Amino acid sequence: MKFKLRSSVSVVDSGNNILEFFKTSTRQSVKIKTKDDLIKKLVLSLDGERDFDEICSDLKINSASEQLKSLISFLEKKAVLSHDDLLRGREDYIPYGRVIHFLEDYSESDEEMLEIWERVRNSRVVIIGLGAVGTWLAVNLAQSGVRNFVFIDNDKVELSNLHRQLLFYESDIGRQKTDVVKERLCFFEEDVSVDSYNMFLEDGVLEKVSGKVDLVINCADKPSVDETSRIVGRFCMKKKIPHIVGGGYNLHLSLIGQTVIPYESACVNCFERQLVKINDIEGKRIKKLNIKNRKIGSFGPMCSLIASMVGMEAIKVLSGKIKPDNINRRGEFNIYDMGISYKDFDKLDDCEWCGEGR
Amino acid sequence: MIDPHKIYKIKDSIDVYLEDDEYIVCYFVNTRIRKRFKIGTAVVDLFSLIDGENTPEDIYLQIVKKYPEIERGFCFDVLNKLLNGRIICERLSEHVLDDYYLSRYDRQINYFAEFLGSEKAAEEAQQKLINTRIGIIGCGSVGGNIAIQLAMAGVENFVLMDFKSCDLSDASRHLFYSRQEIGNKKVESLSRCLKKINSRIKTFISYSGFNPKTDLTDFVSKVDFIVNAADEPYLGFTANLLSQICVPKRIPHYIAGGFDAHLASTGELVIPYVTPCAACYSTFFEAKLKNWIPEKHPVDERVGEMGGLSSMTLFSSSFACIEIIKFICGLTDIEKSYKKRGEFYFDGMELMYLDPERDPNCKVCGGKRK
Known part of the structure; x- marks a missing residue:
């Protein structure tokens, strides 16, 4: 499994254990509370290229933990993370990538993002x-x-x-x-x-x-x-x-x-x-x-x-x-x-x- | 003051209503301002005589025929009030512009007249716009939009600067995009587009990028106003460069918004030594965002994966053009009413303004007064 921190998302450590995900296209903010610096490290390693389990084992994080799973699924729903692979190779990605990426801010998954896109299309x-x-x-x-x-x-x-x-x-x-x-x-x-x-x-x-x-x-x-x-x-x-x-x-x-x-x-x-x-x-x-x-x-x-x-x-x-x-x-x-x-x-x-x- | 022998008319942009036979309501349709006066029947007749054919003297003579008690002074008082309230204006007997320009820009001149109080001043404003030489640095989405919108409004002289070529990904972003232009230099495609809109347009083209080594001497000598829409490496960087060059030379410029991380931002007009310059903005943002430090993003090539809609760019470029034209044409007292940076939110459709001030210690514009 590969995850990617969406390119349009900026990550800011606002102190007091608050990690902020700022969606630059729509200026929406998603905040999570985490005491664990490892979570920040993990999120900032999600480049869409390396395997999730591999990143976790490098950071000595248990990738199977329920807590981690629910965090990842939360961030996916909030359009902070994507799978990315659905977009690659699409014929309309080059001319309309900018529009598709804009719609990602409103999607709970890459599948939904493409559904919205197809509807517009x-x-x-x-x-x-x-x-x-x-x-x-x-x-x-x-x-x-x-x-x-x-x-x-x-x-x-x-x-x-x-x-x-x-x-x-x-x-x-x-x-x-x-x-x-x-x-x-x-x-x-x-x-x-x-x-x-x-x-x-x-x-x-x-x-x-x-x-x-x-x-x-x-x-x-x-x-x-x-x-x-x-x-x-x-x-x-x-x-x-x-x-x-x-x-x-x-x-x-x-x-x-x-x-x-x-x-x-x-x-x-x-x-x-x-x-x-x-x-x-x-x-x-x-x-x-x-x-x-x-x-x-x-x-x-x-x-x-x-x-x-x-x-x-x-x-x-x-x-x-x-x-x-x-x-x-x-x-x-x-x-x-x-x-x-x-x-x-x-x-x-x-x-x-x-x-x-x- | 009303001249008894000139001809006046009710401004074209005003609706006049009679309410309950005792109030005149003047409604400025373009700006939605409403002025209401209590009047007598004589004034209703007086209104209908301000028709672009009668002089105040004629109007008085016709009024007094019907209402012998009305005095000349009263008639002129009313007309003076209407003139000062910009409800009536003098009819132009000799035009500033030729017939071609009048037919092309008629509606816009009319719009200007509402701000400027007379048709003559409005035609002069249009002439100013036609004569102004505009430099555009960065001819992409926002820069291209602004060039096209200013060309439509009447600007005939452009200096365009950009080093990039059109590609397929511009389809969703650039107004001057067409499939036939893929591979061509953006400045050339844009120039072609401008000339199709108005064949009188002249463009100078520069294939340069904008960085600390760029020599802008020649560029600056050819323009009266510069628009910065160059976002590489990032907007604040090029904006600072431009203010450093333009402020000492007192060249007004506009720092455009509208692209990655500045989607639907208004950008700002910089009038040297009057408004905050780009360096004042940098100081403001440094202080405001001092605790807001984004972490290094795991994805190296983020730029191509930023989101945006062309309607958001259009918001920014339209806003910029309104401010630029207000400034060039003197439609409002822009030195008092200029806007600082604002951001338009796609969610909620609200426009929020920031409030930076001129930095008295600014290295670029500090310490001096206009």
């Missing part, structure tokens, strides 16, 4: 809107190993898109966005499968998507984010598909949208009902004044910052193991103080979509 994601958030997200997910995409967008590339939408070159101006994104994703992964729907999101469009869908991400703001989110929400609740309200686009530049796990977390309708209250709209007569010749600002790095967070949430959902964080809340990024603040929302018992109001 074989998942199919619908991205609605290939703009300032959707384009970044498509690349992020492809680089994280996702191979199957459905894109819904009816726009063609314009010069004014290039300052905030990734993947588009000057020579692409006038081309259908879905075509360009598909072509560019093939730069990263030959084996990518893309189904494109060159249409804007409206009722009935999502129903056209055939085959399994693991996640729908709404990055569309035409005619409005509220409206597209409602369409996405309603469809996904019916089909029980997790969905993420993107954020980061027109009028929602700094919004970190929510992740919805149908019937487990607050749905789009739960959010909407509570937002009306928060915004103090109820009972007031509010009229939007019309402003002539209006143009809306947009800033690429803000959009991509939000896209990066949506990308992280998406991997959590697709992993089937890592708990998404933006359920029952949505956040805002403040460009002045560069801080994030979240507002919590409840899953409403009497929700017309997911509660008793159904």
Whole structure:
């Protein structure tokens, strides 16, 4: 038997008989109490090359002791130790090793790590809107190993898109966005499968998507984010598909949208009902004044910052193991103080979509 | 002060609502700031006259027709308040930028205008970005991202430095990766990518690594701002080298985060003699981590086995670009509001900041004032 102290784990002797294992990728810490300096020596000898029994006998440790066995199994479960041999020789290890090793922090064994990886690898994601958030997200997910995409967008590339939408070159101006994104994703992964729907999101469009869908991400703001989110929400609740309200686009530049796990977390309708209250709209007569010749600002790095967070949430959902964080809340990024603040929302018992109001 | 003969308009990035017919609510959509005023009906009419076509004089004349009791002084007072509150701005009659730039960066200029108060200042800010020469040391995941994001935002002059070539393992990390680029020098692949985004971009390329023996004289003479994304042997080492060179020459620089052991870290902007420099950070971390000494790891070749997602790199590079553009374009008073190093947690999605100070005894930036 061979064990390996995972490369991403740093070991620190914090004194007072505490040995700390720090997972550098996710900044998680695992601590054990041990009076025995031999345990530290043993762990620091686990290089994945030498046989475990041999290392133990060198250190004069009884490798068959129950206590040692339970310690090793604990450290394996906590993703401090691995067997390593499962990874070697895998065709996808060289391009995606970094992603696979990231997932190890959430796995109780190498077998589970590969199960999570395969889930991500074989998942199919619908991205609605290939703009300032959707384009970044498509690349992020492809680089994280996702191979199957459905894109819904009816726009063609314009010069004014290039300052905030990734993947588009000057020579692409006038081309259908879905075509360009598909072509560019093939730069990263030959084996990518893309189904494109060159249409804007409206009722009935999502129903056209055939085959399994693991996640729908709404990055569309035409005619409005509220409206597209409602369409996405309603469809996904019916089909029980997790969905993420993107954020980061027109009028929602700094919004970190929510992740919805149908019937487990607050749905789009739960959010909407509570937002009306928060915004103090109820009972007031509010009229939007019309402003002539209006143009809306947009800033690429803000959009991509939000896209990066949506990308992280998406991997959590697709992993089937890592708990998404933006359920029952949505956040805002403040460009002045560069801080994030979240507002919590409840899953409403009497929700017309997911509660008793159904 | 309002000029009675110029033309003003409500800023494009503001939603205006009328609440219960007695409050005007101005909502800054990009920054989510909300300003609320109690008003009378005359002011509602006044708002609708600030349409980018009327001068304050015209507005007054039309208001007084309908509300004879309203005085000229009151009208101008209201307009002045709106101007100072950055709710209205002067309409530009002569543009700073040509039509090509205006159509390409229109939306971003609009975003800048919200910070700067006028369209003219926003166009000048865009011009500044276009003219700034950026040096990137280390053109991998984070360095490559930052170059691409700054190129998209309008930067046209880059000096790129990296000694490595693209390989298959970059597929999950580099935005400029493509299978056809495997084996090519990273600086060349990145340069090609930048020029496809914007054919006006000019790049200078250096195939050098960054170490104590590297002569940066030529590099430094070609740039106004430097981004350090070189992580060999490790980030703190190259960051220190760069601050040593840049601080005495007063060259602002950004120490990027985002890679092994710095996943989704924000990195930090270094403005010489204003913010803590890389050496101040080293002193801070030495003290903070003095009891935190990692043991020698049994695996020799750990680097290739570190984890990471490209979304985490994108967080770091996006954060860096926001700070860099804020600084170059003067969007905020960055000398007062610059951020120190922060870390974004994949678990929990929270952003935590550290609080190092400038070290008064710093060998690199200590003792002097700007």
